[in-house]
Amino acid sequence: MTDSKRSIILHLSFIAVLALVFFILPDYHTGNLARIMVLAIFAMGYNFLFGYTGLLSLGHALFFATGMYGLGMTMQFFDLSSGSAFIAGLICALLVSAIIGALALRTVGVAFMIITLMFSQAGYLIILYFGEYSRGDEGFIIAREARAFMGFDLSDETNRYYAALILFSICFLVIAKLVNSPFGRTLIAIRENEERAKMLGYDVAKYKLIAVIISGVVSGAAGASYALLFGYVGATFATVQYSIFPLLWVLLGGAGTTIGPFIGVLFMFYLIDLSSVVTPAYMLIAGVVLVLLTLFAPQGLAGELRKRVFKWLP
Amino acid sequence: MAAVNILTTQNLTKSYGGNVANNSIDFELPTGKVMALIGPNGAGKSTFVGMLCGRIEATEGQVFFDGQNISKLPAHERIALGIAYTFQITSVFSGLTLHENVALAARRYLGKDTEAVEAKVAAVLQRVGLSDRAQQIAGDLSYGHQRILEIAMGLAQDPRLFILDEPTQGLAETEVQDFIKLIRSFTDKTTILLIEHNMDVVMNAADYITVLNFGEILAAGTPQEISANAAVQAAYLGTDPDA
Amino acid sequence: MDFGPHLLLASLEGAVAAAILALTAIGLSIVFGVMRVVNVAHGEFYMIGAVIAWWVASIVGTHPALGFVAALVVAPLIVGMLAATADKFILQKIDYDPDRTIVATIGLLYIIQQITLMTFGPEARPVQPPFNTRLALPWFEFGENGFEMYWPWGLSITSYKLFVIFAAIAIMLALWMLMTRTKIGLIMRATQQDSDMAKAFGIPVNRVYSWVFGLGAGLAAAGAVLVVPMQQAHYLMGHDPLLLSFIVVIIGGLGSLPGTVIAAILIGMSDGIISVFFSPTLAKIIATLVVAMVLVFRPNGLMGRSN
Numbered sequence: 001m002t003d004s005k006r007s008i009i010l011h012l013s014f015i016a017v018l019a020l021v022f023f024i025l026p027d028y029h030t031g032n033l034a035r036i037m038v039l040a041i042f043a044m045g046y047n048f049l050f051g052y053t054g055l056l057s058l059g060h061a062l063f064f065a066t067g068m069y070g071l072g073m074t075m076q077f078f079d080l081s082s083g084s085a086f087i088a089g090l091i092c093a094l095l096v097s098a099i100i101g102a103l104a105l106r107t108v109g110v111a112f113m114i115i116t117l118m119f120s121q122a123g124y125l126i127i128l129y130f131g132e133y134s135r136g137d138e139g140f141i142i143a144r145e146a147r148a149f150m151g152f153d154l155s156d157e158t159n160r161y162y163a164a165l166i167l168f169s170i171c172f173l174v175i176a177k178l179v180n181s182p183f184g185r186t187l188i189a190i191r192e193n194e195e196r197a198k199m200l201g202y203d204v205a206k207y208k209l210i211a212v213i214i215s216g217v218v219s220g221a222a223g224a225s226y227a228l229l230f231g232y233v234g235a236t237f238a239t240v241q242y243s244i245f246p247l248l249w250v251l252l253g254g255a256g257t258t259i260g261p262f263i264g265v266l267f268m269f270y271l272i273d274l275s276s277v278v279t280p281a282y283m284l285i286a287g288v289v290l291v292l293l294t295l296f297a298p299q300g301l302a303g304e305l306r307k308r309v310f311k312w313l314p
Numbered sequence: 315m316a317a318v319n320i321l322t323t324q325n326l327t328k329s330y331g332g333n334v335a336n337n338s339i340d341f342e343l344p345t346g347k348v349m350a351l352i353g354p355n356g357a358g359k360s361t362f363v364g365m366l367c368g369r370i371e372a373t374e375g376q377v378f379f380d381g382q383n384i385s386k387l388p389a390h391e392r393i394a395l396g397i398a399y400t401f402q403i404t405s406v407f408s409g410l411t412l413h414e415n416v417a418l419a420a421r422r423y424l425g426k427d428t429e430a431v432e433a434k435v436a437a438v439l440q441r442v443g444l445s446d447r448a449q450q451i452a453g454d455l456s457y458g459h460q461r462i463l464e465i466a467m468g469l470a471q472d473p474r475l476f477i478l479d480e481p482t483q484g485l486a487e488t489e490v491q492d493f494i495k496l497i498r499s500f501t502d503k504t505t506i507l508l509i510e511h512n513m514d515v516v517m518n519a520a521d522y523i524t525v526l527n528f529g530e531i532l533a534a535g536t537p538q539e540i541s542a543n544a545a546v547q548a549a550y551l552g553t554d555p556d557a
Numbered sequence: 558m559d560f561g562p563h564l565l566l567a568s569l570e571g572a573v574a575a576a577i578l579a580l581t582a583i584g585l586s587i588v589f590g591v592m593r594v595v596n597v598a599h600g601e602f603y604m605i606g607a608v609i610a611w612w613v614a615s616i617v618g619t620h621p622a623l624g625f626v627a628a629l630v631v632a633p634l635i636v637g638m639l640a641a642t643a644d645k646f647i648l649q650k651i652d653y654d655p656d657r658t659i660v661a662t663i664g665l666l667y668i669i670q671q672i673t674l675m676t677f678g679p680e681a682r683p684v685q686p687p688f689n690t691r692l693a694l695p696w697f698e699f700g701e702n703g704f705e706m707y708w709p710w711g712l713s714i715t716s717y718k719l720f721v722i723f724a725a726i727a728i729m730l731a732l733w734m735l736m737t738r739t740k741i742g743l744i745m746r747a748t749q750q751d752s753d754m755a756k757a758f759g760i761p762v763n764r765v766y767s768w769v770f771g772l773g774a775g776l777a778a779a780g781a782v783l784v785v786p787m788q789q790a791h792y793l794m795g796h797d798p799l800l801l802s803f804i805v806v807i808i809g810g811l812g813s814l815p816g817t818v819i820a821a822i823l824i825g826m827s828d829g830i831i832s833v834f835f836s837p838t839l840a841k842i843i844a845t846l847v848v849a850m851v852l853v854f855r856p857n858g859l860m861g862r863s864n
Contacts, residue, residue, distance in 0.1 A: 056656055103853045110595050110655060111852055114803055118849040121800065125842045182421050189418050192407040199367070199401070201393030201422045201471065240796075244663055251660060280679075284671035290664025294657045295650055 004180070011176055014259065015169045022161050032273070034161045036265050037168040038225045039245075043253070043261030044171050045218030046246035051255035052179055053211040054191030058113045059120030060219050061242035062100070065127065065235075067093045067220025069134065072233035075146055077133070082149045086224050093220020094213060096123075101212030105205065117243065124238040139234025147231055160229050167225050168262075171218055176258045178214075187211055191256075219246075241283075248286055251293050254302030263301050320345040320475055320505045321366065326375035328361050335361040337529045338375065343475070348497065348506040350516040353526035359509050360402060362526065363477050366507075367399045368392045380474065394423070398473035400464040402480045402509075408453030412444060412463060415452050419470035438470045442496065458489050465496070476500065477507045482515050494519045517541070562696045564830070566714075571829025573718045573787075576725035577780045579821035581798050582805035583729065584776030586817040589806060591749045591769045594653050597662040599777055600799025601669035602640055606632045606778025607790040608677050614684045622687035625786070632782045633775035640774030641767040648770070649763055666795075673792040686717040686786035721783045728779055729818065736814070745769060777802075801828070804848045 018037070022030050042064055049055050070092030074080040080088060104115045127134045134140075144155050152159045178184045189197045190204055198204045227233045236242070245268075246261075253264025268286070276282040297304050321343040328336040336358045343349050351359050364370030366377055368389030376385045384392050393399070407415050413435055420434040439445045442462050447455065452463060461481060468476050478497075482490050490512065497519050500506060510516050516523060516537070523540040525532040533543045540546055585599045609632040614624030643665055651657045693713045736742040748755045748765045756762050777798070788794070805824050809816030824844070831840040 056659070058659075103849075106853050110659075111807075113659060114595075114807065115849050115852050118800075118804075118845050118852075122842055122845040122849065125838055125845065129836075129838045129842060182426055185414065185418065185421070188410070189407055192409050193405060196401070196405045196407060197418070198390055199369070199393060199399050199405075200419050200467065201390050203388075203390045247660065247663075279675060281671035281674045283667045284675070287664045287667025287669075287671060291647060291661055291668065292664075294661040294664070295647065298657065 007176070007180075011173060011258070015165070015172070018165055018168075019162075022158070027157065030161055031157065032269065034164040034229065036262070036269050037164040038222055038229060039249070039269070040262040040265045041168055041171045041225060042219050042222035043246050043249040043265050044175050044258075045215045045220075045222060047250045047255060047257075047261045048175060048179075048218060049211055049215035050247065050250055051257070051260070052184060052191060053187045053208060053215075054194075055208065055211070056113050056247070057104075057116040057212075057215075058240075058243050058247070059100070059104075059116030059118075059123075060215075060246050061238050061240065062116075062120035062123040063093050063097055063216040063219035064223035064226075064242060065123060065238035066096045066216075067223030067225075068227045068233050068237055069127065069223075070220065071224040072140070072142060072227045073133070075142055076140065082147060082228055086221075086228065089224030089227075090217055090220055093217050093223070097213045097216020097220070098209070101209045101216070105208050105212065117240070120238070120243055121240065124235060124240075127235045127238050134233075134235060137235045139232055139236070142227060142231045142233065144231065147228060149228075155231060164225065164229055167221070171221065172258065172262075175218070179258065183207075183210075188256075244286075248290055251298075251300055252289060254300030254304070254306070257300070257302040257306060260300055260302035267301070318345060319343055320380055321507075322378045323366070324376045324378075326362070326365055326377065327373050328358075328365060328370060329373050335529050336365065339526075339529075339531055341524065341531065343505060343507060344522065345505050346501055347521040348501060348508060348519055349522045349524060350508045350510050350520035351524050351526060352510060352513075352516055353532070357526040358529040359526055360479065361529075363399075363479060363507065363509060367397055367477060369399075393471070396472075396474035397477065398468035398471045398475070399477045400468050400479060400481060402483070404457070404460045404464060406452045406460055406463050406467070408451070410452060411449050412439070412452050412455070413448040415463060416466050416470045419467040423471065434470055438466050441469065442466045458485055461485060469500070473504055475505045475507065477509075479509045480511060481508070482510065482512050490515060562694075565694065565696070567830045568826065569714050569718070571826035573721055574829045575822045575825025576722045577784050578798070578801055578805060578825040579818050580725050580728060580780035580783070581777045582802040582809075582817050582821050583732065583814060584773035584780075585802045586806045586809065586814060587745075587776070588770055588773035590814070591745055592653060592766050594648065594655060594658040595662070596770070596773065597659055597799070598643075598665040598669060599773070599802060600795030600797075601666050602636050602774035602795075603777040603781045603798045604790075604792065604795035605639070605669060605673065606636050606781030607785040607794060608673055608792070609635055609778070610782040610785045611682050611684050611790040621685035625684070625687040625782075628684070628785075629779070629782050633778040636778035637771035637775035641771035644767045644770040645763075649766070653766070670792055670795065677790075677792060679792065681789035681791040683789045684785045686715070688716055688720075689786075690716040692716060692719070717786060721787075724783055725780070728776075732776070733814075741768075800845075801825075804844070807852050808848060 018033075021033070025033065042060075045063070046057070046060050049057060067089040070089035071085045074088040075082065075085045100116065100119050104112055104119065107115055128136050144153075147153070147155050149163070152163070179188070186197065186202055186207055189200075189202070190207060194204055223237065226237070249264035249268055250261055251264070252267055253262065254260030268289070271285050271289070272282045275285045293300065299306075319342045321341075323339055323341040326336060326339040326341070327334065339362060351362070353359050361370060365372045368384075368387060368391075372385065376383055378384065379392070379395055379397065382395070384395065387395075407418065410418075416435045416438055417431055420431045420438075424430045424434060435448075436445070439448055442465060444459065444462060444466060447459070452460065455463065461484070465478070465481065468478070482493055485493060494515055497506060497508070508516070508520060520537060522535065523537055524534045525540060525546050533540060533546050535543070581599070581603055584602075585596060588594065588596050588599075610625075610628035613628040613631050614621070617624035617627050647661050647665070648658055651661060691713050692715065736745065744755075744760055744765055747758070748760060748762055752762050755765075780798070801824065805820045806817055808824065809818070809820035828840065828844065831844070
């Protein structure tokens, strides 16, 4: 069996498992899993830039929040239907990531990280500044009646789970396809050796900008999905913490693997879920995990798995 | 119509602050030949080729490739016109397979035509004798094989001009002989500009030699003319114990 | 209050903020300059500096001045040792790889912050200033009766705030002497220039790095001890100093100490002045965007040289 066939089977059966566990797991866990799938979309968007292109951003909360507010504000103030508002969220994320990308990509390395961090911080402050409309840290609720798509009530447990699964699957498959395409291969080449890629005749600057935009739009889609499925929009999602989370998830799950982001979110979600019962200082776990990862498993869970057992893992 | 000279430069100059690394270089590279660029360390060879392929911005002067002024083009556009470049210090995608390394080079101009890319990769690997290692990770290869891989990546681009920056550095004597044979076999399609320290390679592989000293062209001619040139002997060959 | 006295008041507040900021940012700048790594946990070293100051002051207890002096000595020392330990067991192990160092120090940030939350708690706790006389300031105006001096209501500064400015200057002078006049400074500069060469000359580079990392954190802690009588100790207080220090170090040119000081004065003063006249959120938005743009178009900072 060829690697690409294996890979297709792996991806499809993974989705099938997610579709089936809904019937097995108790309600509490399916609710969690819906949330995990949406956050995994965010992680996949981040992974596209960090894991495949080798650009470490500390400002992805901005893209997530842009998608979230793009959907939330248009529904709240322009009474858009959920579908059109979702598109609006994606367009906002596209514009913001194109602008941030064009500016931030003028720098490399540490400066790139700090610039993305600062733009994201500015975004957070802007949300607070316009608190009259955005409701600031408090956030606002999207009415239950508005959260319907093609007749399906998305606040219903079952509908929500499968809506999350469909969105997750689309992003999951599209990204898997993309990283195996000539375009994705070029991004990997840029990650491995940017100077060499340039001297093979690739327009590295253009590729990196497109990567930022794709990553931003996917992260924005995650933000819009989150707002739509869980009915809440708030500035918390624009804080630095939400720029650190995707980095943490991707590092934990395995940067540059298609399945790593989901694994990272799953582990981290339950780690925090379990520890928050014991202590309010649950972010301690995140800190410890980050340090341990850099020390002992820089490849993450899926990365170590690929290195040791399944060399063909995509 | 192919120009007589595939590449020419006029008044090409690079200065860093007050230091002139290259001073007003007028250079001609005849199509289909192997040209060696030699000169003592610090003569400005790397700066010169850096300006040719766009890695280094020229302070002044022009570069013409196949009659077209490419002085203002960024590196990747020059490469796309048909210039291939191999680095002085081995620079491959060390985390990827050998096959993928070469495929990346071919894919840039063959695009999504997977079959054409596969055929090109197979042909190139065959030609340089690395076919049986196609699935190895490039970083695991020996140093000599990595240098060959670099050349394979250059070849896979079907370049009209192939610039090799010290390709034999660090190779064993037997590998050098194979290398000369390989280089000579390219000239049917490709013009070659070779920066080289090893005089053995220069004398055996090159049709023409240009000698750079203190950022200026000291002499240019056939290997016989150069080895007979007194100024060159004084400036370069005479001071080099390997010569 | 009229505009003139108001501006003077704002500038004085700005000077106090600038003094603290300069100390904190220099700590970050030294670490970046010598070790070429970005310490994201810098703000948390500042925060534990403040927490330790509160702790020392509440143990010593008798007279506020005694507790304060004890804190000024003890807090930077403990924080410095803590940072040096973190360097030895984490950063050294990952070989100061730039990306991984950032990730590791983000981890460190949460560890320090959350452990403080678990032990010190979520409350903000005050420290008594050693002295706190209110000094009224005069204002001069050319009025109907010619040139006259008067004492506008509300225009005043406390003796403690003046002390903070001078203390910060004193610490920075001491640091400057250390860097330029002593063998320790020479070793640090040699390591900064070329760590491989320094190693070849028998300088224990790894130990130098641990000391530098500790020194950088200690400076942040010193800034925090000075700030804590004016602003209470709280487990989230490290966030703003981190961001501001980043901004200062970038504007000043990464790793350039004189640049850092000038930028700290610039940013501290303008932050102080702007936030008196505008909404602090808007001031922060503008400042953040301006600095980001500076970094985009002048990646080496305003005073940094390009390499």
